[in-house]
Amino acid sequence: MTAWEDWPLGGATIRLAPEWLPRDLADEFLSRTTQEIEWRREELTIFGKRREVPRRVAWQGDPGTAYRYSGTLHVATGWTPAVRELRERLHAELAGTRFNGVLLNLYRDGNDTMGWHADDERELGDEPVIASISLGAVRTFRLRRRGEPRTTFDRPLPHGSLLVMSGATQSNWQHCLPRRARVDAPRVNLTFRELHAHG
Numbered sequence: 320m321t322a323w324e325d326w327p328l329g330g331a332t333i334r335l336a337p338e339w340l341p342r343d344l345a346d347e348f349l350s351r352t353t354q355e356i357e358w359r360r361e362e363l364t365i366f367g368k369r370r371e372v373p374r375r376v377a378w379q380g381d382p383g384t385a386y387r388y389s390g391t392l393h394v395a396t397g398w399t400p401a402v403r404e405l406r407e408r409l410h411a412e413l414a415g416t417r418f419n420g421v422l423l424n425l426y427r428d429g430n431d432t433m434g435w436h437a438d439d440e441r442e443l444g445d446e447p448v449i450a451s452i453s454l455g456a457v458r459t460f461r462l463r464r465r466g467e468p469r470t471t472f473d474r475p476l477p478h479g480s481l482l483v484m485s486g487a488t489q490s491n492w493q494h495c496l497p498r499r500a501r502v503d504a505p506r507v508n509l510t511f512r513e514l515h516a517h518g
């Protein structure tokens with residue numbers, strides 16, 4: 320049985336399974352994903368300037384599944400073996416979910432980050448379920464409430480953990496992955512999503 324921690328945040332439904340994957344399996348998925356995924360550098364235009372995104376990224380999903388991030392539309396062509404296996408484990412763990420896409424992030428060390436955002440793109444629909452698997456270096460996941468008071472909440476995401484955000488989380492809170500200068504090992508994060516075709 321998976322052990323879950325519920326996070327006590329108003330207007331959000333978030334739970335964490337800190338030891339979702341046994342250690343040896345987490346090690347194996349870390350090395351397989353690091354190797355099999357075609358990690359890309361990505362650029363973003365902010366106020367008319369091209370900037371490199373401070374991490375490596377990839378997108379996978381059922382063929383044809385399209386997702387817009389960093390201002391570009393990415394069309395999935397399928398799944399690599401370890402990512403496909405992780406998706407099957409998620410479907411077994413989270414009854415009723417059918418993830419058809421995953422955004423993958425490689426944080427090469429503590430200087431790689433993800434800025435404040437919510438996973439609230441239109442194709443995710445209302446109240447999306449986002450399942451986030453963390454492998455490798457432990458990094459802090461930070462949340463902040465939208466509006467006043469601007470409560471923030473920090474928790475480390477361990478190697479092999481599973482974080483699930485659902486309900487109104489994306490409407491009421493934003494999240495980010497802050498810089499951690501002393502971390503010198505890589506971390507892989509996979510956020511599985513269910514995308515709906517544009518209506």
Ligand SMILES: O=C(O)CCC(=O)C(=O)O
Pocket residue numbers: 422424433438451460476494495496508510
């Ligand atoms: O790396 C993380 O834990 C967060 C990733 C994330 O928020 C995203 O991919 O949307």
Ligand SMILES: [Mn+2]
Pocket residue numbers: 436437438494510
């Ligand atoms: Mn996110």
